[in-house]
Every structure is written in C-alpha cells, then in structure tokens.
Amino acid sequence: MSSGEASPRPVRWAILGTGSIANDMVQILKQLEGAEVLAVGSRSAEGADRFGSRWGIPRRYGTYEDAASDADVDVALRHPQDCKMAISNGKAVLCEKSMSPDATVAREVLDAASDAGVLFVHGVWSRFFPAMARLREIIDSGKIGTVRSARASFCQNDGAGSCSALLETGIYCAQFLQWVLGGSGGEGEPKVRGACRVVHESGNDEHVSAIIEFPGDRVGSFECSLAHCSGRSATVYGTGGVIDVSFPFWCPTSVTVTRMSGLGSQKWEEPEVHECPLPEDIAPLQTEDGETPGFNFVNSQGLSYEAREVNRCVREGLTESPLFNSRQCLEIMKLIEDIGRYGS
Ligand SMILES: NC(=O)C1=CN([C@@H]2O[C@H](COP(=O)(O)OP(=O)(O)OC[C@H]3O[C@@H](n4cnc5c(N)ncnc54)[C@H](OP(=O)(O)O)[C@@H]3O)[C@@H](O)[C@H]2O)C=CC1
Numbered sequence: 001m002s003s004g005e006a007s008p009r010p011v012r013w014a015i016l017g018t019g020s021i022a023n024d025m026v027q028i029l030k031q032l033e034g035a036e037v038l039a040v041g042s043r044s045a046e047g048a049d050r051f052g053s054r055w056g057i058p059r060r061y062g063t064y065e066d067a068a069s070d071a072d073v074d075v076a077l078r079h080p081q082d083c084k085m086a087i088s089n090g091k092a093v094l095c096e097k098s099m100s101p102d103a104t105v106a107r108e109v110l111d112a113a114s115d116a117g118v119l120f121v122h123g124v125w126s127r128f129f130p131a132m133a134r135l136r137e138i139i140d141s142g143k144i145g146t147v148r149s150a151r152a153s154f155c156q157n158d159g160a161g162s163c164s165a166l167l168e169t170g171i172y173c174a175q176f177l178q179w180v181l182g183g184s185g186g187e188g189e190p191k192v193r194g195a196c197r198v199v200h201e202s203g204n205d206e207h208v209s210a211i212i213e214f215p216g217d218r219v220g221s222f223e224c225s226l227a228h229c230s231g232r233s234a235t236v237y238g239t240g241g242v243i244d245v246s247f248p249f250w251c252p253t254s255v256t257v258t259r260m261s262g263l264g265s266q267k268w269e270e271p272e273v274h275e276c277p278l279p280e281d282i283a284p285l286q287t288e289d290g291e292t293p294g295f296n297f298v299n300s301q302g303l304s305y306e307a308r309e310v311n312r313c314v315r316e317g318l319t320e321s322p323l324f325n326s327r328q329c330l331e332i333m334k335l336i337e338d339i340g341r342y343g344s
C-alpha cells in the first residue's frame with residue numbers, strides 16, 4: 001500500500017479462526033480508524049458464516065487458506081499454526097502469541113516473512129501499550145537509580161495440561177524482563193541460570209519458575225502457571241527504588257515509582273503513579289443480532305495498540321515493527337525454549 005495517497009483506503013483485515021480472541025479483536029478492528037474487517041476464515045463454512053453474520057463481515061470462507069488468499073486482503077490475524085501459510089500468500093501477519101512452539105519454528109516464520117518481504121508482527125500485545133513505553137522512559141531517566149533486577153508472575157488456574165504455561169503466560173513474563181533488563185542487542189544474550197518445571201501428565205509444563213541472567217549482571221526471575229493463581233504483577237528493582245506494575249501487568253494502565261534511600265533503603269518517598277488509561281473511543285460493540293457479548297479478556301481495548309501499529313506498518317511498507325522487532329521476538333522465543341529444556 002502507498003502511504004502517499006491523499007486519502008488512503010482502509011487496511012483490509014482477514015480474521016482467521018473464530019474463538020475467544022477473535023471475538024475481542026473483531027470489535028477492536030471494527031472501531032479502528034483506517035481498518036476494515038473484510039474477511040473471516042474458519043475450519044468450517046458454518047463457523048465462518050456464524051462469526052461473519054454476527055459481526056457483519058462481508059466475505060466468509062470455510063478454510064483459512066481461502067481467506068488468506070483473498071486478493072483484497074492486506075493483513076491476516078492468525079493463530080500460530082498457520083502463519084507460514086498466510087505469509088506464503090503474500091499477506092502481512094499479526095500472529096497471536098505464542099507465535100511458535102520453539103525458537104526454531106519462530107526463526108523459520110521470521111525468515112519466511114523476511115524472504116517474502118511481508119510484515120510479520122508477533123502479537124505479544126504488552127509491547128505496544130503506552131504504559132510500557134512510560135516504564136522504559138522512567139528507567140532511562142534514572143529515577144530509580146541503576147536497574148539491577150526485575151521479577152514477574154503470571155499464574156492463573158485455567159488450562160493446566162491443555163497447553164504449555166511457558167507459552168501461554170510465561171511469554172508475557174519473558175517479554176517484560178527483556179523490556180526492562182535487555183539492552184539494544186549488542187551486549188550479548190540473556191542466559192537461563194535456573195529453572196524448576198512441574199510437568200502435567202499431558203506432557204505440557206503447568207508451572208515454571210525461572211532465573212535469567214541479562215547482560216550487565218542484571219537478574220530477572222519469573223513464575224508462570226496454569227494450575228494456580230498469582231497476583232500477576234511485575235516489579236523493576238533499582239539502586240534507588242522500585243517500579244511496580246500491578247495486575248494486569250501484561251496489559252498495564254499505570255506504573256508506580258517508589259524512590260528509596262537512606263540507611264537500609266528504609267526511607268521511602270511518596271509513590272508516584274503514572275497513569276496511561278485505555279483508549280476511551282474503543283468499547284464493546286453490539287452484534288448484528290443486537291447482543292453485546294463484551295470482551296473475553298481484561299483490558300482488551302488495549303489490543304487496539306498493536307492493531308494500530310500493524311496498520312501503520314502496512315501503510316508504510318515496513319516488514320517489522322520497531323516496537324517489537326524480529327531480534328527481540330527471537331530472543332524471547334529462545335529464552336522460552338531454553339527454560340523449557342533446562343535440566344533435561
Ligand atoms: N493477546 C491476547 O490477549 C490473547 C491471546 N490469545 C492467544 O490466541 C490464540 C487463540 O486463543 P483463543 O482464541 O483463546 O482460543 P480458542 O480456543 O477460543 O479459539 C481458537 C480458534 O482457533 C481455531 N482452531 C484452529 N485449529 C484448532 C484446533 N485444532 N482446535 C481448536 N481450535 C482450532 C478455531 O476457529 P475455527 O473453528 O473458526 O476454525 C477456534 O475457535 C492462542 O495462541 C492464545 O495464546 C488468547 C487469549 C488472549
């Protein structure tokens with residue numbers, strides 16, 4: 001698409017798969033300026049028809065490939081399994097997390113997108129939240145001194161055994177640690193220094209705790225689980241204080257800075273709260289049947305940040321987003337893979 005047009009046509013999206021996240025994403029895309037939901041693909045024609053008529057999507061396909069090969073579609077929102085198919089059809093892809101089971105497949109997908117010259121964005125949506133950018137600014141300002149370590153916890157009692165906790169929720173922890181402890185890429189890679197995994201009888205990990213060494217002697221730790229709950233917060237630790245990101249830390253709307261000093265770091269200043277509210281112009285929509293099903297996931301309005309960035313990248317002809325580039329994406333997938341293999 002050309003960015004130089006006076007009034008460019010909308011970026012046309014195809015949603016492939018009609019589950020929980022598709023319910024949230026369709027409502028975001030329908031409200032996003034410069035976007036149009038043109039097509040839906042499902043494993044069955046009935047599924048595509050049901051979702052398409054519910055949300056007023058004009059083109060409905062009984063296979064993913066048919067939707068992804070629609071010549072008028074610019075970008076496909078895809079679940080991990082079929083990214084390469086959408087890429088081979090020349091479409092830009094926003095891939096739901098986690099983009100692949102391991103770093104090898106992640107590399108293949110990124111290479112396929114790069115060879116095809118199409119945009120690929122891994123939808124670890126945290127990365128696109130204004131609160132994450134604010135967090136980075138605060139760290140860089142030196143407000144909490146030198147950052148030495150960080151932690152994150154994402155445990156929910158939902159889905160144990162059905163998939164990997166590392167891939168489902170641990171990935172958000174890994175991205176957080178990379179964001180606050182990782183460098184710009186020239187300083188060496190983070191290394192997994194310890195991990196404890198509880199494996200479900202299905203073979204999927206259900207609870208994992210991990211310790212990661214980042215360049216510059218910085219240490220990150222996280223825990224993730226699909227078998228019990230946690231507060232799902234994260235903290236950055238510096239020589240002069242801490243930054244707390246409370247529930248839900250993976251789609252945050254505020255960060256709180258507490259500066260500490262004095263003997264035993266026992267003098268605490270009044271916490272400083274930085275609010276980054278969700279967009280007010282995005283709300284649950286009514287379906288064509290007059291129902292308002294709402295969003296399935298907390299802070300889903302914030303999916304608009306990644307969708308807006310994908311729209312921008314498509315318009316500008318970019319093949320990756322500078323907010324979450326392929327190096328950062330691969331580094332996270334490699335961490336997840338190394339933690340999953342640790343000790344075995
Ligand atoms: N960014 C975020 O906040 C969130 C991201 N996610 C991610 O999105 C992805 C999908 O999650 P979610 O929407 O909750 O999953 P669901 O189980 O609700 O939906 C998955 C959809 O994928 C399609 N599908 C394709 N192959 C299969 C298969 N073998 N079994 C079941 N369904 C299949 C189906 O659509 P159809 O029948 O139309 O073909 C189904 O409706 C995951 O990778 C998850 O991690 C999930 C929740 C939130």
Ligand SMILES: O=C1OC[C@@H](O)[C@H](O)[C@H]1O
Nearest residue numbers: 097156168169250297298
């Ligand atoms: O991606 C996700 O996976 C786990 C869910 O609980 C969470 O809300 C969602 O964002």
